[in-house]
Amino acid sequence: xxxxxxxxxxxxxxxxxxxxxxxxxxxxxxxxxxxxxxxxxxxxxxxxxxxxxxxxxxxxxxxxxxxxxxxxxxxxxxxxxxxxxxxxxxxxxxxxxxxxxxxxxxxxxxxxxxxxxxxxxxxxxxxxxxxxxxxxxxxxxxxxxxxxxxxxxxxxxxxxxxxxxxxxxxx
Amino acid sequence: xxxxxxxxxxxxxxxxxxxxxxxxxxxxxxxxxxxxxxxxxxxxxxxxxxxxxxxxxxxxxxxxxxxxxxxxxxxxxxxxxxxxxxxxxxxxxxxxxxxxxxxxxxxxxxxxxxxxxxxxxxxxxxxxxxxxxxxxxxxxxxxxxxxxxxxxxxxxxxxxxxxxxxxxxxxxxxxxxxxxxxxxxxxxxxxxxxxxxxxxxxxxxxxxxxxxxxxxxxxxxxxxxxxxxxxxxxxxxxxxxxxxxxxxxxxxxxxxxxxxxxxxxxxxxxxxxxxxxxxxxxxxxxxxxxxxxxxxxxxxxxxxxxxxxxxxxxxxxxxxxxxxxxxxxxxxxxxxxxxxxxxxxxxxxxxxxxxxxxxxxxxxxxxxxxxxxxxxxxxxxxxxxxxxxxxxxxxxxxxxxxxxxxxxxxxxxxxxxxxxxxxxxxxxxxxxxxxxxxxxxxxxxxxxxxxxxxxxxxxxxxxxxxxxxxxxxxxxxxxxxxxxxxxxxxxxxxxxxxxxxxxxxxxxxxxxxxxxxxxxxxxxxxxxxxxxxxxxxxxxxxxxxxxxxxxxxxxxxxxxxxxxxxxxxxxxxxxxxxxxxxxxxxxxxxxxxxxxxxxxxxxxxxxxxxxxxxxxxxxxxxxxxxx
Numbered sequence: 001x002x003x004x005x006x007x008x009x010x011x012x013x014x015x016x017x018x019x020x021x022x023x024x025x026x027x028x029x030x031x032x033x034x035x036x037x038x039x040x041x042x043x044x045x046x047x048x049x050x051x052x053x054x055x056x057x058x059x060x061x062x063x064x065x066x067x068x069x070x071x072x073x074x075x076x077x078x079x080x081x082x083x084x085x086x087x088x089x090x091x092x093x094x095x096x097x098x099x100x101x102x103x104x105x106x107x108x109x110x111x112x113x114x115x116x117x118x119x120x121x122x123x124x125x126x127x128x129x130x131x132x133x134x135x136x137x138x139x140x141x142x143x144x145x146x147x148x149x150x151x152x153x154x155x156x157x158x159x160x161x162x163x164x165x166x167x168x169x170x171x
Numbered sequence: 172x173x174x175x176x177x178x179x180x181x182x183x184x185x186x187x188x189x190x191x192x193x194x195x196x197x198x199x200x201x202x203x204x205x206x207x208x209x210x211x212x213x214x215x216x217x218x219x220x221x222x223x224x225x226x227x228x229x230x231x232x233x234x235x236x237x238x239x240x241x242x243x244x245x246x247x248x249x250x251x252x253x254x255x256x257x258x259x260x261x262x263x264x265x266x267x268x269x270x271x272x273x274x275x276x277x278x279x280x281x282x283x284x285x286x287x288x289x290x291x292x293x294x295x296x297x298x299x300x301x302x303x304x305x306x307x308x309x310x311x312x313x314x315x316x317x318x319x320x321x322x323x324x325x326x327x328x329x330x331x332x333x334x335x336x337x338x339x340x341x342x343x344x345x346x347x348x349x350x351x352x353x354x355x356x357x358x359x360x361x362x363x364x365x366x367x368x369x370x371x372x373x374x375x376x377x378x379x380x381x382x383x384x385x386x387x388x389x390x391x392x393x394x395x396x397x398x399x400x401x402x403x404x405x406x407x408x409x410x411x412x413x414x415x416x417x418x419x420x421x422x423x424x425x426x427x428x429x430x431x432x433x434x435x436x437x438x439x440x441x442x443x444x445x446x447x448x449x450x451x452x453x454x455x456x457x458x459x460x461x462x463x464x465x466x467x468x469x470x471x472x473x474x475x476x477x478x479x480x481x482x483x484x485x486x487x488x489x490x491x492x493x494x495x496x497x498x499x500x501x502x503x504x505x506x507x508x509x510x511x512x513x514x515x516x517x518x519x520x521x522x523x524x525x526x527x528x529x530x531x532x533x534x535x536x537x538x539x540x541x542x543x544x545x546x547x548x549x550x551x552x553x554x555x556x557x558x559x560x561x562x563x564x565x566x567x568x569x570x571x572x573x574x575x576x577x578x579x580x581x582x583x584x585x586x587x588x589x590x591x592x593x594x595x596x597x598x599x600x601x602x603x604x605x606x607x608x609x610x611x612x613x614x615x616x617x618x619x620x621x622x623x624x625x626x627x628x629x630x631x632x633x634x635x636x637x638x639x640x641x642x643x644x645x646x647x648x649x650x651x652x653x654x655x656x657x658x659x660x661x662x663x664x665x666x667x668x669x670x671x672x673x674x675x676x677x678x679x680x681x682x683x684x685x686x687x688x689x690x691x692x693x694x695x696x697x698x699x700x701x702x703x704x705x706x707x708x709x710x711x712x713x714x715x716x717x718x719x720x721x722x723x724x725x726x727x728x729x730x731x732x733x734x735x736x737x738x739x740x741x742x743x744x745x746x747x748x749x750x751x752x753x754x755x756x757x758x759x760x761x762x763x764x765x766x767x768x769x770x771x772x773x774x775x776x777x778x779x780x781x782x783x784x785x786x787x788x789x790x791x792x793x794x795x796x797x798x
Binding site: 002003004005006007027029030034038039040041042043044056058060074075077078079080 | 321323324325326327339340342343344345346347350351353354357422423424425426
C-alpha cells in the first residue's frame with residue numbers, strides 16, 4: 001500500500017477556532033504553545049483513499065492574526081491546499097478570510113481550499129448571512145459551516161481537501 | 172470698572188480664567204503632585220529611551236531603597252525568591268554531580284589504562300591539553316534518525332531511524348522542523364540567506380545538511396566528531412544526484428523516491444560501523460577486568476616461575492648435598508626462600524654453608540636437622556685417616572678400593588704407626604705404606620744397626636741406596652743381604668767397594684812369598700843344606716794355598732830357575748831347569764802338592780857374567796783371575 005503525503009494549511013483570523021476545529025480530528029503531535037512561539041503548529045491526519053493509497057495530511061496550523069505577517073505567510077509556501085477559517089459570529093472574520101484568500105492567491109496561485117465558517121453551534125450570535133455564503137458558493141468556493149464543538153462538517157472538509165490534493169475519493 | 176478693564180474682560184476673560192487656574196495649580200503642592208504623577212511614568216520611559224542619565228541618577232537611590240526594604244522585610248524577599256532558588260540550587264548540584272561523576276569515570280577509565288597512557292603521549296605530541304584530547308577520543312555518538320525533507324513543502328521525502336530511537340510522527344516532525352528552520356532563518360538572518368545547521372538539545376545534536384531542494388536532518392545522540400559531517404554531506408550529495416529531480420518536484424508521493432531510505436540508512440550504518448569498531452576495540456573485557464586478569468596472570472606466572480625456580484634450587488641443592496661426601500639428605504623441602512633438610516652428617520663432612528656456597532644459590536636460608544654418622548665414602552675415610560694418622564708433610568694418603576695407601580717420604584716410626592693403626596679406621600681394610608720412602612739418614616741408621624759393620628768398612632746412603640765399602644770378613648759380607656732384609660725403605664745396596672778380609676790376607680801372603688829367592692851352589696844343589704828357608708817357605712805356601720782355597724781363589728805358583736849364562740847356552744838352560752825342579756822337589760818333599768807348582772826357566776842374560784847370585788830359583792806367585 002503506497003503512502004502519500006500532502007501539505008495542508010489552516011489559516012484564518014485570530015480566535016476563529018482554527019485549532020479547536022481540527023483538534024479532534026488530527027494526530028496532535030506538538031503542543032499548542034508552538035503557535036505562540038514559532039507561529040505554527042503541525043498536526044497530521046491519515047486518510048485512507050478509495051484507491052487503496054494512504055494519505056497523510058500534514059496540517060500546518062498557522063497562528064492567526066489580523067494581518068498575516070511575512071513570516072507567517074512564509075509557512076504557506078509549498079502548501080498544496082488550505083482550510084480557510086472564519087468565525088460565523090463575527091462578520092468581519094469572513095471578510096478577513098476572503099482577503100487572506102486573495103493574498104494567498106496572489107502569492108502562491110490558485111490552490112484547492114475549503115472555507116469553514118465556524119462556531120455554527122452559536123446560532124444566536126450568528127452574523128454571517130446565508131446569502132453571502134451562497135454567493136461565495138456560486139462563485140465556486142466550497143463553503144462549509146462547521147462547529148468545533150459538535151464536529152459538524154469538519155470530517156467532510158478534510159475529505160474534500162483530500163479529494164482535491166489527491167484526485168481520489170476518500171475511502 | 173474702567174472701559175479698559177471691561178474691554179480686557181471681554182477680550183481675555185477665558186485666558187484670565189486659564190491663567191488663574193494655572194496659577195492655582197502651580198502653587199498648590201497637592202495639585203503639582205498629581206500632575207507629576209500623571210506624567211512621571213511616561214517621562215521616565217522617554218528619558219530612559221533617550222539616554223542612560225536617568226538610570227545613572229536612579230542607581231544609588233534604588234540600591235539604597237532596595238537595601239532598606241530587604242532589611243526591613245527580608246521574609247518577603249525570601250518568599251519571592253523561594254520558587255526560583257530551589258530549582259536553581261538543585262539544578263546546580265545535579266550539574267556539578269554529573270560533571271564530577273563523568274570526570275571520575277573518565278579519570279578511572281583513562282588515567283592508568285594503556286590507552287590512557289597512549290593518549291597522554293599522543294596529546295603531548297600533538298601539543299593539545301590532555302582533556303581536550305580525551306574529549307575528542309571519547310566522543311561517543313550515534314545517529315538516531317535521519318530525515319530527508321523536501322525544502323519547499325516541508326514534506327518528508329525519506330526517514331530512517333535506529334531501532335532504539337523513539338518513533339515520532341516523522342511527517343509532523345519534518346514539517347515542524349521546516350517551520351522552525353524558516354522561523355529561525357526569518358528571525359535571525361537579516362537577509363534570510365542563512366540556514367539553521369546545528370541544534371543542540373540535551374544529549375542530542377541535530378545536524379542539518381542542505382541540498383538544493385532538500386535538507387537532511389540527522390538526529391545524533393552524543394557529540395559527533397567533525398569529520399562525520401563530511402561523510403553525511405557525501406551521502407546527501409548522492410541523494411541529490413540520484414533523486415534531485417524527484418525532490419525538486421516532490422509533492423508527497425513516494426513515486427520517484429524509491430530506495431532513498433536505503434541510501435539514508437547508510438548514515439546509520441556509518442554510525443554502526445564506527446560503533447562496532449569501537450565495540451571491537453573495546454573487546455569483551457572492561458579495562459579494570461583486564462587489569463585484574465593481567466594481575467592474576469602475573470601472579471600465576473610468578474607462582475609458576477617461582478615454583479620452577481624453587482624446584483630448580485632444591486634440585487641444585489639436593490645434587491650438591493649428594494655430591495658432598497659424608498652428607499646424606501633423607502628429606503629436603505623448599506619453602507619460599509628457605510630449604511629445610513633432614514639427614515645424616517659425618518662430623519668430617521663439609522658444613523652446609525660450604526655446600527650452599529658451591530651451589531651458587533646466593534641467599535637461600537637452609538635449616539637442617541642432621542644426625543651424626545660415620546661415612547665410609549673414600550673422601551671422608553681419607554679425612555678420618557689424615558686426622559687420626561697425622562701424616563708428616565710429604566706423605567700423601569689415598570684410598571685404592573678399601574686400601575689406604577701412603578706415598579711420599581715418611582719416617583719409620585710413622586710408618587709403623589700407620590701400619591698398626593690405619594687398618595683400625597672405619598672404611599680401611601688394609602694399609603699400604605710400601606710406596607713411602609724413608610730418609611737417607613734414617614736408612615743409614617737402620618742399616619748400621621742391622622749390619623753391625625766391622626772396623627774398616629764405610630756405610631753411606633744416597634737416594635735410598637746403601638753403599639758399603641772397605642774390608643770386611645767374607646762371612647759378614649755374605650750375610651749383608653740377610654741383615655738388610657729388615658731395613659725398610661732401602662732402594663738398593665752397592666757393595667762393589669767392599670773387600671773380603673780373607674782375600675786381603677791372601678794377597679799379603681802372596682806378596683810375602685812372591686819373589687822369594689833360593690840360592691844354589693854351582694850345579695843344582697841348594698846352598699842351605701839344612702833347607703830351613705825352604706821349610707819355612709813351604710809352610711807359608713801351604714798356608715797360602717789354604718787361604719786361597721778357602722775363599723775360592725786360584726793362586727799360580729811358578730818356580731823360575733836362573734843361571735849366570737856363562738858358558739854353554741844349553742848347559743845354562745839345563746841348569747836353570749834343574750834348579751827349578753830341585754826347588755819344586757824340595758817343596759813337594761815339604762808336602763806341597765806337585766801339581767800346584769810349575770817350573771820355568773828364565774831367559775839367558777844378554778851379557779853373561781860369572782855371578783853366584785844368578786845361581787837361584789825364584790818363586791813367582793800371582794792370584795789367578797777370579798772366576
